[in-house]
Amino acid sequence: MKPTFHHRLINSQFEDPSLFVRMLRESRAFLFDSGRIDRLSTGDLLKITDVFVTHMHIDHFIGFDTLLRALLRRETPMRVYGPEGIIECVEGKLRGYTWNLIEEYPIKIDVFGISERRVRHSSFYAENCFARIDKGEKAFGGTVLEDPPYAVRAACLSHGIPCLGFSVEEDVHINIDKAALDVLGLPVGPWLSDLKRMIREKASPDAPLCVDSREFKFSELVHIASITEGQKVSYITDVSPQEDNLTGVIEFVRNSDTLYCEAYFLHEDRERAFERHHLTAKMAGEIARKAEVRNLVLMHFSPKYRDRAERIEEEAMREFTSQSSY
Numbered sequence: 001m002k003p004t005f006h007h008r009l010i011n012s013q014f015e016d017p018s019l020f021v022r023m024l025r026e027s028r029a030f031l032f033d034s035g036r037i038d039r040l041s042t043g044d045l046l047k048i049t050d051v052f053v054t055h056m057h058i059d060h061f062i063g064f065d066t067l068l069r070a071l072l073r074r075e076t077p078m079r080v081y082g083p084e085g086i087i088e089c090v091e092g093k094l095r096g097y098t099w100n101l102i103e104e105y106p107i108k109i110d111v112f113g114i115s116e117r118r119v120r121h122s123s124f125y126a127e128n129c130f131a132r133i134d135k136g137e138k139a140f141g142g143t144v145l146e147d148p149p150y151a152v153r154a155a156c157l158s159h160g161i162p163c164l165g166f167s168v169e170e171d172v173h174i175n176i177d178k179a180a181l182d183v184l185g186l187p188v189g190p191w192l193s194d195l196k197r198m199i200r201e202k203a204s205p206d207a208p209l210c211v212d213s214r215e216f217k218f219s220e221l222v223h224i225a226s227i228t229e230g231q232k233v234s235y236i237t238d239v240s241p242q243e244d245n246l247t248g249v250i251e252f253v254r255n256s257d258t259l260y261c262e263a264y265f266l267h268e269d270r271e272r273a274f275e276r277h278h279l280t281a282k283m284a285g286e287i288a289r290k291a292e293v294r295n296l297v298l299m300h301f302s303p304k305y306r307d308r309a310e311r312i313e314e315e316a317m318r319e320f321t322s323q324s325s326y
Ligand SMILES: [Zn+2]
Pocket: 057, 059, 060, 238, 300
């Protein structure tokens, strides 16, 4: 089954981290961190419906203005998700301009500030000259966006300040094998939707399923469906190397098809990594190995290694592919 989205970093490993995730069968994209994004075409900027910001350091947030300018005349709202404080940061950016001539513009911005237990929601509409409207708060259970077939989850991590990790996942793909249906002599019908729902909900093997007034067990019919796991892509950057943070990241990114992970320092500079609240290349490799991810993509290298990028890659990949823990 073909994936439903493509993903790529916008900039080189020594520049601002920003991940562009493009949905293939719709004119839509997600953006993870909004650092420098002016390399995206206007067409790609216009596809971005949802922006997920790990934290508001300037290298992760300066591109907000580029996006805002591109989307001012767009009907589809823009949603921005980030850690506690993002509402105030978006408000501050909007207040940095004069907006007396935009009441006719359609753009609406919804901002969600995420902390361990709650999500605060505020809106800024061009028709009100971007005056802040507080929409209240909800409990936070780990999922920031559920928009089938996509779900985006966030983990609350530390970078000395609150910082979010993100993962985007597709639903499982379920295809019905028509030949297997014929062998059983069963008709196509609404019961197939029930079967798909039971697969998604991992029903028990004995759960009953009615087809044309005949009763079956779930386990007797599940083989007519071929099930492909949807892809999972995770994005982790600017994370303090302390133990509880690393354990949290490993659980969060477990079984990702692709993990985008910072490798800001070489391990020989790990004292600096602790001081600056960043991961080393070796730590990125260890996270990827322990979480059993299939593909590790490194990003966000300190400029001090500009002539030694291959050492960062080597260090992370050696750890990723090694058998033992250290
Ligand atoms: Zn950074």
